[in-house]
Amino acid sequence: MTTEQPRKPDEQQPAEPSVEVGQIEESELSNLPPGGNPAAQEPQGSTQVLESAEQQTSRPVPEARERRHPTPAEADVTLDERGLALSSLLRQTLDQYQPQMSAVVGDVVATVEPHQVFDAAQKLRDDPETACDYLRCLSVVDYEDRFEVLYHLFSLKKTHRFVLKVNLPYDDPRIDSVISLWAGADWYEREAHDLFGVVFDGHPDLAPLLLWEGFEGFPGRKSYPFNDYQEW
DSSP: OOOOOOOOTTOOOOOOOOOOGGGSOHHHHTTOOTTSOTTOOOOTTHHHHHHHHHHHHTSOOOOOOOOOOOOGGGGGGGOOHHHHHHHHHHHHHTGGGOOEEEEETTEEEEEEOGGGHHHHHHHHHHOTTTOOOEEEEEEEEEOSSEEEEEEEEEOTTTOOEEEEEEEEESSOOEEEOOTTTOTTHHHHHHHHHHHHOOEEETOSOOOOSSSOTTOOSOTTSTTSOGGGOOOO
16 A cells, blocks of 8 residues: 655646647647637537526516605505504694695605794694604605605604604705704704705704815715715
8 A cells, every 4th residue: 555755845846748839730720729728728518608697697687666655645545553543643733734644654744834844843742642752863855856854753752753744945955943842953954964955044053064164065965976076
C-alpha cells in the first residue's frame, strides 16, 4: 500500500504544458476557438442553458392591480361594527364643520377645510366622547396638484383612533399649527416643512430638522430632481 507524500512548501507544481501556434497544423487553426487557445472550448450544453434563461426572462409579467382609496360612499363597507360606531361618533362630533367621511384600511377619516383644521382638531381633543389626547403621527402626501395633510389621532382613554385630513393647494401649502394642542406636533411639522414646504402658521420655530440651512428645494415632493442631486 502506497501513500501520497505531502508536497513541500517550496515545491512548485509543474506548469501545464502550453501549446505554441507553430505546433498546430494549419488545418487545425481554423477550428480554434476565439482567442486561439485550444483549451478554451465552449462547454457542452451552454447554448441550451442560455436559451433556457432567455425563456425564463421572456415570461409575461402579471399586471399590477390598480390601488385606490375607497370613495366616501364606500366608507361604511370597509369598516367593522366598531368602525361604524366610530364613524358615526366622528361625524356627530364634527357636524358643524360638515366633514367628508371616508375610511382607509379600517381607519375612520374626516376631511375638513384648511381653515377648519385647528378648531376641528381641538374639538376632537377636548370632547369627552372622542378625547384624542395623543397625536400619533402627521403625514403629508404629494398628489402633484395638491397636498394631503393627515393627522393620525389616538385616545389613550378610549383606545380608539381617528384620522383628520385636509387638502392644501400645491402653490401655497399653508395651514395652522397644532403644536399648542399636541406638543409632539413640533417635529412632525418641522419635518413636513423640510421635505414638502408646508408652512404651519403659528409654529414657534420651523428651523430645518432633517436638512441644513440653505438647502434648496423640497426632496419629499415628486417634482424634486433627484437625478441632478450632487452631495459634493
